[in-house]
């Protein structure tokens with residue numbers, strides 16, 4: 001890779017061991033990718049705390065205090081056997097979701113020792129200068145990059161939103177590359193940082209209106225399954241039914257990056273790099289165009305619901321990706337004056353900042369009075385936590401319906417938020 005003088009100085013240790021290790025890691029990474037140089041990034045989303053049980057055990061073996069956390073950061077964030085002191089970040093950096101919600105240890109099945117370790121880990125990250133947003137949706141709580149801004153983000157659902165809806169530029173990074181980018185403001189210049197890979201090569205013609213969150217989840221799941229890691233542009237009369245808002249695009253991208261590896265999509269007339277079909281394709285002919293209509297929707301619905309058999313619902317999980325305040329408001333309206341069934345449970349996941357707003361607006365109280373719980377920082381897929389004895393779950397997220405049966409061996413029903421809240425209150429899943 002061609003390095004600037006500044007990058008050479010960082011590599012050669014001018015700014016200390018941690019930054020030298022970070023530059024070394026990024027150079028090795030860039031060379032493996034075939035990148036010729038770096039881009040400067042001042043917006044990073046990653047994970048620096050000891051999030052998994054494996055890392056927590058590793059840290060505790062190295063010492064419960066700073067030495068354990070330094071060891072985790074050296075080994076798992078900078079990929080070095082050298083033990084570096086955790087430094088301060090140079091880039092504006094946001095923390096993604098974590099392994100559990102420390103405010104609900106009982107529900108999440110974690111010990112007091114784990115909660116204490118979590119708090120130390122979080123304090124270390126905050127001291128580094130990392131914003132403890134603790135969410136898979138940093139774009140809804142203050143990290144909103146502008147069009148064309150080079151970012152280094154982890155988390156597939158956040159990456160696809162960042163690229164497609166915001167028009168910023170990132171590849172799907174990992175723990176090591178994001179931590180190194182936090183310290184150096186550099187990331188290899190390849191993939192979606194470049195113009196050409198951002199052009200659509202596949203087309204989707206909508207033959208039916210796509211309006212609800214459920215509709216967008218189904219379309220995303222169908223699209224990801226087909227396009228995998230390629231870029232598609234969506235057009236057609238169906239797109240004009242209603243301009244999709246944040247929750248719809250959040251669910252759409254998350255579903256597409258679950259059934260496939262979609263990191264970027266274009267919606268003609270809606271997303272920033274697709275004012276026209278020609279802009280989205282760069283004027284090149286599309287390699288293939290497929291139509292999406294009622295038949296494709298139904299087949300996708302059947303596929304996502306293939307793991308639903310029993311109608312008695314033990315657990316309803318909402319908030320994948322983390323719920324917006326609009327979605328919490330809707331859930332509060334749906335459940336106000338009702339009670340969660342004694343054989344069921346309702347957990348809703350959202351960022352901490354949105355939870356604070358829900359508290360002030362009274363939505364948390366409405367949901368808790370009904371017997372539901374609002375949680376932060378994590379989700380059932382990340383934490384592997386569901387209410388004890390759960391065999392059947394109901395979800396309004398195609399992404400969570402994709403992962404939860406595989407991760408926890410549960411049955412899953414996918415449907416609308418209304419269906420899910422009804423299932424929580426009746427203990428039964430009713431198909432439309």
Ligand code: F3S
Nearest residue numbers: 097136320321379381
């Ligand atoms: Fe977020 Fe968990 Fe879904 S981290 S995107 S709520 S799988």
